[in-house]
Amino acid sequence: MTLHEPARFFANLLVPTSDPVGLRGRLAEHLGRHARCETTETGEVLLSSELGLSRLTLEAGGLRIAAESGDPTGLAYIKMIMADHVLELGEAGLALHWTGAGASGSPLPFFRAMTVTGVATVGRFRRLTLRGDDLGRFAEGGLHVRLLLPGEGVRQRWPVTGDDGRPFWPDGNPPPARVYTLRRLDVAAGEVEIDMLLHASHHDAPGAAFAERARPGDVVGMTGPGGGDLPEATDYLLFADETGLPAVVRMLAEMPAGRRVRAFVEIEDEDDRQALPSVAAAEVTWLYRRDGARLETAAASIGAGDLPPGTVVWGGMEHAARRAVFRRAVDVWGLPRDRLRLASYWRRGQAGTDHHHDD
Structure with missing residues (x-):
């Protein structure tokens, strides 16, 4: 019998910086608030969480970030989070380019295009039933998703993976986004239910405005999941x-x-x-x-x-x-x-x- 190791997904980023030690320290300080942080005997800084592992290593020309995860979604989140923090904490004008899994231009593994199949009014909520493909990943990692809400009559082009690991919009026109809870998730049926609260003024609330006009056949984007975990307790x-x-x-x-x-x-x-x-x-x-x-x-x-x-x-x-x-x-x-x-x-x-x- 042959034993197979679980698949791992890897990506690398060399950050060109004149202060790699300072940048590594700032990344460790900020990301260490939400991930386990340790320094190895060889001086590597390791950041680990449920998403996977990142290694921060000093080398000629900058700071090397090596990311790995057990699934493409976890790796994509690590790449995006790292890029956001490097661009915030590093030198101005940095151009980032990841190599490895999740190449530039590839679909975002945490994105799904979802079609409205049902609309109901429940109190002050509009309950939307959405259907999409391959929703198994949305059953773990949190209760919440982000809905990308195109304007009325807009044919939206959805994001892909950018060079820096963050979402890239081909037409440069991302729609408003709001976070909602997956009230119900049926992976086998490829179906979710989301309750969207209706506000008095829909003009200032893109989510409520979309919920009010939503009809079967409309398409929205969905990314996630995230947030909402509960520690074990009685x-x-x-x-x-x-x-x-x-x-x-x-x-x-x-x-x-x-x-x-x-x-x-x-x-x-x-x-x-x-x-x-x-x-x-x-x-x-x-x-x-x-x-x-x-x-x-x-x-x-x-x-x-x-x-x-x-x-x-x-x-x-x-x-x-x-x-x-x-x-x-x-x-x-x-x-x-x-x-x-x-x-x-x-x-x-x-x-x-x-x-x-x-x-």
Whole structure:
């Protein structure tokens, strides 16, 4: 019997810089906040995460970055992240060119063209059903995707891999992009469901504007997945407003039996309630904003002694509410940051462009 090693994918980048030591240090400092960082006996800096591994090595003419991953998507993300940070932290005017897997002009492995096959109205959401090919990778690595939303009547040309590893738009005209949660994913059917919140003014919200006009046959771009991971625990405490509700739906649907969950969901009124099926022991409290109920108040009603040891707290909500829940979790409940997954999905008074993950 022959044993086969799992496939690995490799790429290399030589960054031409007059200060390779300084650039390597800045990359290690910034990327080390989200990846494991170590220095070998030979002086290599290793950065590793669930995406794969990067080796930062000094050599004549600059800094060598050797990236490897167990799948093309992980490698593509490493290349993109490295390029973004090198261009931010390195010298001005750098031209980057990766060699190896994922050649310039090739399809982005984390991109899919998705066709709208169904549209429904659920409370203040428009629920879009999208169909595409080869969605297995979207079942791991996070709950969220980024939708690329072409304008009405626009025939969009989609991005490919650029020389620097980042998405390259052939027509130089990327459409607006917004992050959403995969409320439901059926890999076998090649189908996802996404709930898109409708806003009072669609003109300032490309996502809501697209959701309002979407019809079967429309095509959108989808990249991902990312974000939304939950540490293993027996007990979970969840906080969400409408923007975080699709993530709560997905997490509860996938939560195994034997887990205990308390969820607080702030919505406008009764019309925005949704079914939240789960085999876990789930207790959901709906907070109606029209009656003055708020996530901040719900969090303030929970004392340190009310949480079982090892509880994980997750949240997806407005910025100020997120800050209040975070302060309560740290100052009163005494939870370490590695047990917190709290994010501000939007900020009152500002037209946001993306999720902003804080913890």
